[in-house]
Amino acid sequence: QLYLRNRALWFKFHRHQTEMIITKQGRRMFPFLSFGVAGLDPMCHYNIVVDVILADPSHWRFQGGRWIPSSRADTNVTGSRVYVHPDSPNTGAHWMRQEISFGKLKLTNNKGAYSNSTQMIALQSLQKYQPRVHVIEISKGGDEDTSDPDRVQTFTFPETQFIAVTAYQNTAITQLKIDHNPFAKGFRDNYDK
Amino acid sequence: QLYLRNRALWFKFHRHQTEMIITKQGRRMFPFLSFGVAGLDPMCHYNIVVDVILADPSHWRFQGGRWIPSSRADTNVTGSRVYVHPDSPNTGAHWMRQEISFGKLKLTNNKGAYSNSTQMIALQSLQKYQPRVHVIEISKGGDEDTSDPDRVQTFTFPETQFIAVTAYQNTAITQLKIDHNPFAKGFRDNYDK
DNA sequence: CCCTTTTCACCTAGGTGGTAAGAT
DNA sequence: ATCTTACCACCTAGGTGAAAAGGG
Numbered sequence: 001q002l003y004l005r006n007r008a009l010w011f012k013f014h015r016h017q018t019e020m021i022i023t024k025q026g027r028r029m030f031p032f033l034s035f036g037v038a039g040l041d042p043m044c045h046y047n048i049v050v051d052v053i054l055a056d057p058s059h060w061r062f063q064g065g066r067w068i069p070s071s072r073a074d075t076n077v078t079g080s081r082v083y084v085h086p087d088s089p090n091t092g093a094h095w096m097r098q099e100i101s102f103g104k105l106k107l108t109n110n111k112g113a114y115s116n117s118t119q120m121i122a123l124q125s126l127q128k129y130q131p132r133v134h135v136i137e138i139s140k141g142g143d144e145d146t147s148d149p150d151r152v153q154t155f156t157f158p159e160t161q162f163i164a165v166t167a168y169q170n171t172a173i174t175q176l177k178i179d180h181n182p183f184a185k186g187f188r189d190n191y192d193k
Numbered sequence: 194q195l196y197l198r199n200r201a202l203w204f205k206f207h208r209h210q211t212e213m214i215i216t217k218q219g220r221r222m223f224p225f226l227s228f229g230v231a232g233l234d235p236m237c238h239y240n241i242v243v244d245v246i247l248a249d250p251s252h253w254r255f256q257g258g259r260w261i262p263s264s265r266a267d268t269n270v271t272g273s274r275v276y277v278h279p280d281s282p283n284t285g286a287h288w289m290r291q292e293i294s295f296g297k298l299k300l301t302n303n304k305g306a307y308s309n310s311t312q313m314i315a316l317q318s319l320q321k322y323q324p325r326v327h328v329i330e331i332s333k334g335g336d337e338d339t340s341d342p343d344r345v346q347t348f349t350f351p352e353t354q355f356i357a358v359t360a361y362q363n364t365a366i367t368q369l370k371i372d373h374n375p376f377a378k379g380f381r382d383n384y385d386k
Numbered sequence: 387c388c389c390t391t392t393t394c395a396c397c398t399a400g401g402t403g404g405t406a407a408g409a410t
Numbered sequence: 411a412t413c414t415t416a417c418c419a420c421c422t423a424g425g426t427g428a429a430a431a432g433g434g
Contacts, residue, residue: 020429024391028425061388086279109390125389166390167427174427183426186396214403217415221401254412302414316401318413359414360403376402379420 002135002155005034005099009180010159016172017067018162020129026106026120030181033160045138047088048095050102051081052121055130057160062169067080074124074174081121089138107164123164131160195328195348198227198292202373203352209365210260211355218300219313221258223374226295226353228241233285238331241288243295244274247312248323255362274314282331300357316357320335322351 004010009031010018021027033050040046058069083105087094108120123129137151168174178187185191202224203211214220215260226243233239251262276298280287301313316322330344360365371380378384 030426054421061430081388154429182398183396185426187427191397223402332415371403373424374402376400378402378422380403384421 001153002030002035002037002133003035004157004160006031006180007157007159010157013173013176014159014161015172016176019162019165019168019170019173020107020162021168022107022123022125022146022164022166023107024110026110026123028103028106028107029162030177032105033133035133035155036067036098037095037100038136040093040096043097045089046092046095047134047136047138049083049088049134049136050083050085050105050131051121051134052129052131054127055165056128060126060163065134065170067169070151080128081134083119083121093136109164109166113180120165125164125166128161130155130156130158168169194232194346195228195230197316197350198229199224200350200352203225203350205373206366206369207352207354208254208356209363211353212358212361212363212366213300213355214361215300215316215318215357215359217301217303220298221357222294222324223370225298226326228293230288230293230325230328233328234256235284235289237285237301238282239285239288240327240329240331241278242294242329243276243298243314243324243329244283244327245300245316245322245324246256249321251321251343253321253356258363260356260362261373265345276312276314302357302359318357318359321354321356323349323351325349349385355382 013031020029035048037048056069059071060067062068062069066140074094083102085102086104087100089113106120108122110120111122133155135153135155139151168177179182206224213222232242250261252264253260254263257259276295277294278293279297280293298310299313301315302318303313304315314358326348328346328348332344361370369379
């Protein structure tokens, strides 16, 4: 019913263990989450949201060209913030008509970034994370009722797991970012103009 | 209860009869509509929308340095399209917290621009228009009921009237645009770098 | 020592009016 | 003649990884 549109790209990164930069002011994901959906009620209203949960309790270190799990995380895990797709709320017909892209979602390491509804997800560096997407049917009362499991569908794609970093560790990941992210075009070897 | 935030700027243009460019792919307004609002119910939900109505039935021509009304409009007026503020729907608390800006609203002369929810308002060149803003209280049923006059408040600011053009006619208007629109900075006389 | 922050050149993306060509 | 369109140089705005500086 819901599928990952840029699955092939995600797998290219996943093969090398995806890394995502986090900064204080927020950094976009690349690849970003892009979904297609089918089977919704065209007339019904839905919110579509993404959250990011800890995929693994360990701290990770990049050593000898490999990621290795280290000590257990000492910090208690703060619940990951939810990112609501900017088109939300909208009809099933709307969501099924076109790509559902989370290209403007930003990741941050600034826990104080919750000020005034800035849409960012706060993570801890060197931990492994798993994004999830939720399709929330809005009840006729106008409010979503997340306590009713029939009204929320959750999808998880393991190929979108990543380790949060403040600087890239694996040069293979860096090269994939440069090769595929349009904003990094200036770093491509075969870039002539 | 609702006021025009950039009223002084609008008056600078209004004094010379404001002109707004319309193009096929859509052109932003400058100045753009920017409002502040007070007195809403912080918990209640509202849509805030702008429409543009004909301010005058005449065609206008710029001749001898002045705008003069010409023949009556022969075309039957098609109802102006509504532009819904991208934050809609939202709570009274949200709308009262910050500027309500319509900076991304675009004007077009392409009547076929209604394709697939492109958010543009279609106008006819050389006619005079009046923007309006509507604050629509959303009923508990979740749908706005625009047939109930108690639930819609409409505000009109005469200083935001403008004539739609495909190229500027009055050089005084052109100069004001260059002086105040950041995107036209390259045309300023005192621009050194 | 390892991780984070800041700054930078370089890019994408797209909003300006000017200008010349096109359309009626 | 008058109005419209297409293209342009020039700008704003902001997303990249590299590299150097900062911090514990």
